[in-house]
Amino acid sequence: MSTEPVGGLEMTPEAMLRLGRRATEILVERISRLGTGKAWDGEFRQVLEKRLLEAPPETSRPAEEVLEQVARDVLPYAARLDHPRFFGFVPSSPTWPGVLADFLAAGFNVNACTWLVASGASQLELVVVDWMRRWIGYPDGAGGLLTTGGSAASVEAMVAAREAAGNPERPSVYMSDQSHSALKRAAWIAGVGREHIRLIPTDDRFRLDMDALAGRMAADRDMGLRPISVCANAGTAGTGAIDPLGAMADFCGNEGVWLHVDAAYGGFAVVTDDGRARLRDMERADSIGLDAHKWFFQPYEAGALMVKDIARLEKAFAIGHDVLQDTIWGANHPNFSDRGQQLSRAARALKIWVSVQTFGMAAFRAAVQNGLDFARRAESYVEDSPILEVMAPVSLGILCFRVHPAEGNCDPERLERINRKVLARVFWDELAFLSSISLNGVFALRICIVNHTTTWEDVRRTLDAVAQFGEEAMGEV
Numbered sequence: 001m002s003t004e005p006v007g008g009l010e011m012t013p014e015a016m017l018r019l020g021r022r023a024t025e026i027l028v029e030r031i032s033r034l035g036t037g038k039a040w041d042g043e044f045r046q047v048l049e050k051r052l053l054e055a056p057p058e059t060s061r062p063a064e065e066v067l068e069q070v071a072r073d074v075l076p077y078a079a080r081l082d083h084p085r086f087f088g089f090v091p092s093s094p095t096w097p098g099v100l101a102d103f104l105a106a107g108f109n110v111n112a113c114t115w116l117v118a119s120g121a122s123q124l125e126l127v128v129v130d131w132m133r134r135w136i137g138y139p140d141g142a143g144g145l146l147t148t149g150g151s152a153a154s155v156e157a158m159v160a161a162r163e164a165a166g167n168p169e170r171p172s173v174y175m176s177d178q179s180h181s182a183l184k185r186a187a188w189i190a191g192v193g194r195e196h197i198r199l200i201p202t203d204d205r206f207r208l209d210m211d212a213l214a215g216r217m218a219a220d221r222d223m224g225l226r227p228i229s230v231c232a233n234a235g236t237a238g239t240g241a242i243d244p245l246g247a248m249a250d251f252c253g254n255e256g257v258w259l260h261v262d263a264a265y266g267g268f269a270v271v272t273d274d275g276r277a278r279l280r281d282m283e284r285a286d287s288i289g290l291d292a293h294k295w296f297f298q299p300y301e302a303g304a305l306m307v308k309d310i311a312r313l314e315k316a317f318a319i320g321h322d323v324l325q326d327t328i329w330g331a332n333h334p335n336f337s338d339r340g341q342q343l344s345r346a347a348r349a350l351k352i353w354v355s356v357q358t359f360g361m362a363a364f365r366a367a368v369q370n371g372l373d374f375a376r377r378a379e380s381y382v383e384d385s386p387i388l389e390v391m392a393p394v395s396l397g398i399l400c401f402r403v404h405p406a407e408g409n410c411d412p413e414r415l416e417r418i419n420r421k422v423l424a425r426v427f428w429d430e431l432a433f434l435s436s437i438s439l440n441g442v443f444a445l446r447i448c449i450v451n452h453t454t455t456w457e458d459v460r461r462t463l464d465a466v467a468q469f470g471e472e473a474m475g476e477v
């Protein structure tokens with residue numbers, strides 16, 4: 001069967017099927033063997049350049065060969081964020097129906113920009129946004145859109161906040177010193193001077209200090225600044241800390257300032273009763289950013305921005321495009337490009353809808369709950385270990401800890417050297433992938449458990465390895 005193009009840039013149906021099958025085989029093989037291999041691979045640019053840097057070829061090659069090359073020489077050189085023992089940064093473990101939905105959306109070539117151009121995908125986005133509205137506990141009248149990720153959601157939230165405040169001169173923004181860099185960058189993009197992005201100190205559990213927030217904002221108002229937004233964390237990427245959401249909502253209500261919640265990492269915990277209790281009052285925020293490519297098991301890119309009053313988002317972003325004057329369908333038929341910065345947009349709702357339809361919410365809830373439970377069990381493991389120490393209490397799916405000898409020399413520099421050595425050992429040993437964090441200047445190991453394929457055995461084996469490498473490092477450092 002030929003896979004030669006039929007002419008120009010087209011392929012025969014046979015060639016398309018054969019290539020599609022081969023791509024599927026490659027993926028299924030990768031996914032089914034993931035847990036038995038290493039959690040990370042990477043290569044130096046010098047090496048990769050030798051294999052890949054060339055002028056674009058003028059003539060054709062067999063398509064299978066091109067696929068095999070990409071599967072061999074390109075894609076494996078990556079953090080395997082969906083490996084069951086990948087615990088670094090924020091892991092991501094997409095469901096297979098979600099992956100296929102992205103493939104289908106690309107194949108149908110849907111542009112979810114306007115109702116006229118994509119009514120099916122637009123309706124599905126309304127449905128998925130409505131699911132999110134219910135999970136969060138937002139009222140009717142709330143709405144949102146799917147974005148590339150948490151960074152884009154933050155930018156859109158910040159612009160909406162700025163417009164709601166009347167686009168003032170000398171705007172200022174407030175967030176904890178644990179907030180994600182994406183929020184700071186979003187504030188710059190929205191036109192807030194870097195010197196007017198206020199990083200508010202946190203307490204011993206890395207939660208924003210309300211007195212410090214109130215003091216800073218009052219001083220800023222005295223200086224003539226115009227606060228446009230306070231950003232709360234519903235799960236910091238560092239320690240999983242949840243800011244005092246209720247107190248922040250009260251404060252913002254009194255101050256007349258937009259409250260945005262960055263729930264990119266932790267927000268989907270709300271689908272469980274446990275997570276919902278921890279994220280209590282999140283629904284009082286004006287806007288919330290969430291990432292379904294984190295704790296809702298979707299392929300990248302699956303962010304979302306939810307806004308309590310959807311009209312405020314559309315007021316900030318809706319614009320007439322001359323070339324699209326035919327795309328005004330009418331009332332109650334939203335154009336999603338009026339809710340954010342993108343005109344051409346992938347049909348991102350499809351993957352969420354398809355995977356929830358396939359597995360049902362009970363399975364999603366159980367998978368999120370596993371992350372919460374395993375993180376708590378990991379904390380107990382660390383507490384019970386004679387040589388491990390909790391550095392930040394478990395919050396949602398994250399635990400920060402370190403090796404700490406029960407006796408002997410425990411000076412901070414030695415402890416850091418021991419823990420750096422352990423982290424490097426875990427990395428080179430290839431059993432698992434952990435990352436580190438600096439907590440008030442103190443080096444700590446960090447484990448983030450949000451993968452639906454991770455078992456307690458995966459977590460336990462990783463902690464066993466940390467404890468064992470810690471013992472050995474103590475003898476060497």
Ligand SMILES: Cc1ncc(COP(=O)(O)O)c(C=O)c1O
Nearest residue numbers: 090149150151180182237264265
């Ligand atoms: C808490 C938090 N906010 C924002 C972001 C940025 O999200 P994205 O990478 O989807 O743009 C992340 C990413 O890890 C995050 O954990």
